[in-house]
Amino acid sequence: MRGILGWIKRHPIITGVGVIALLLIAASFIFSGGRDYEYVEDDVSRGEVTRVVSASGTLRALNTINVGAEVSGQITAVYVDFNSPVEKGQLLAQIDPTRPRAAVTQARAQVDLARASLAQAEAAIARARTDVAVQTREFNRRKELAEKGFVSSAGRDQAENLLAAANTSLSTAQAQAQSARAQIAQSLASLRSSELDLSRTRIIAPTGGVVIDKLVEPGTTVAASFQTPNLFTIAADTSRMQVEAAVDEADIGQVREGQDVRFTVDSYPDETFVAKVQQIRQSATQAQSAVSYLVILDVDNIDGKLLTGMTANVDIITGKKDNVLRVPVAATRFLPQEQDRPEDDAEAQAEEEKDASNQVNVWVPGEDPYQPQRQALTIGLRGEDYVEVTSGLDEGQNVLVRSREISNDGD
Numbered sequence: 001m002r003g004i005l006g007w008i009k010r011h012p013i014i015t016g017v018g019v020i021a022l023l024l025i026a027a028s029f030i031f032s033g034g035r036d037y038e039y040v041e042d043d044v045s046r047g048e049v050t051r052v053v054s055a056s057g058t059l060r061a062l063n064t065i066n067v068g069a070e071v072s073g074q075i076t077a078v079y080v081d082f083n084s085p086v087e088k089g090q091l092l093a094q095i096d097p098t099r100p101r102a103a104v105t106q107a108r109a110q111v112d113l114a115r116a117s118l119a120q121a122e123a124a125i126a127r128a129r130t131d132v133a134v135q136t137r138e139f140n141r142r143k144e145l146a147e148k149g150f151v152s153s154a155g156r157d158q159a160e161n162l163l164a165a166a167n168t169s170l171s172t173a174q175a176q177a178q179s180a181r182a183q184i185a186q187s188l189a190s191l192r193s194s195e196l197d198l199s200r201t202r203i204i205a206p207t208g209g210v211v212i213d214k215l216v217e218p219g220t221t222v223a224a225s226f227q228t229p230n231l232f233t234i235a236a237d238t239s240r241m242q243v244e245a246a247v248d249e250a251d252i253g254q255v256r257e258g259q260d261v262r263f264t265v266d267s268y269p270d271e272t273f274v275a276k277v278q279q280i281r282q283s284a285t286q287a288q289s290a291v292s293y294l295v296i297l298d299v300d301n302i303d304g305k306l307l308t309g310m311t312a313n314v315d316i317i318t319g320k321k322d323n324v325l326r327v328p329v330a331a332t333r334f335l336p337q338e339q340d341r342p343e344d345d346a347e348a349q350a351e352e353e354k355d356a357s358n359q360v361n362v363w364v365p366g367e368d369p370y371q372p373q374r375q376a377l378t379i380g381l382r383g384e385d386y387v388e389v390t391s392g393l394d395e396g397q398n399v400l401v402r403s404r405e406i407s408n409d410g411d
Helices: 002-010 012-031 098-148 153-199 329-333 346-352
Strands: 037-043 045-061 064-068 073-078 091-095 202-204 209-214 230-235 240-248 260-265 268-287 290-300 311-328 359-364 373-382 386-391 398-405
Touching: 045 290, 045 373, 045 386, 091 230, 098 153, 240 268, 240 311, 311 329, 311 373, 311 398, 329 359, 329 373, 329 386, 329 398
Parallel strands: none
Antiparallel strands: 037 398, 045 240, 045 311, 064 230, 073 091, 091 202, 209 230, 240 290, 260 268, 260 311, 268 290, 311 386, 359 373, 359 398, 373 386
């Protein structure tokens, strides 16, 4: 005991601080009624109430075009890279044209051969027509002589047979000419097809834009036998983009075309972007028993910050009111500690079971800080952070929003 008193005399400042701390702890315990918690209040204010539907989506270019190859072969040159700006008609890549060029040469030779066959057939027609004319005159002459008795019937029949043979030769030559013309048409069609294949060895940009994906390098072999292989992806206009957001089936009923949207991306966490609901797809998507609907959002990207494939954290504004009386959402969910509620809570329980669409209960401070009073409210728009109050509270009143523990040192 003497040692303790001696230590106190030697350290009066430390002793005084300790005594004060003990007195503060005792006072806190006494005035709190022995409770190790307190209630936190917030005021009824005027401001904005916003109701949102949250979703996650992916940024896409508004108009994306896949550029493919319609002929098979080896890529000999690639003239663009990722993020390369391109113009309509610009050469993107070259496929080895050796085989298509040989096919064009062969098709042209077939055309020339068909035209030569036509020339031969037309010459045969000319000869056959001359022969028909000669045999016709000979037959007429012998016929007249046979009628006068100067030529026998056999001579007349012989002339008639020669005339028939000449007509047959003419018909044959005409048929050969028709066949040659058909062969020319067929060869020309084959030539045009070969020329088209040759032109397709030059991969051309179908529109202007930016190359956002490149799938080939020089030396790559592409095979277009069964399906068109994709070589490049071009975003036609990156100044306009869209977000494809998956909205849960429980929230899709609140979403309408034209509603305002705000969203963030992980690349710019401190910046909020704006958009509008452009389209609501009616086809449902099911993943692990969760049903969602695709909502298309129209986005301005004039500054070029947004890139395709970014993940967007979307808030669709489905309701908004300005300068209305409001309380925090936390106040409508708050319940005091069990020992601080009124003993006869049957009527209060009935109050809680009112229509949740526009009737809620909040707790307001009473004379005793540990005996709050229940207050019924009529509410309007339910927002994300605040709820609109239409009756039951006045501006400036306080409501309880949560309880807070008090530590042993009184903090």
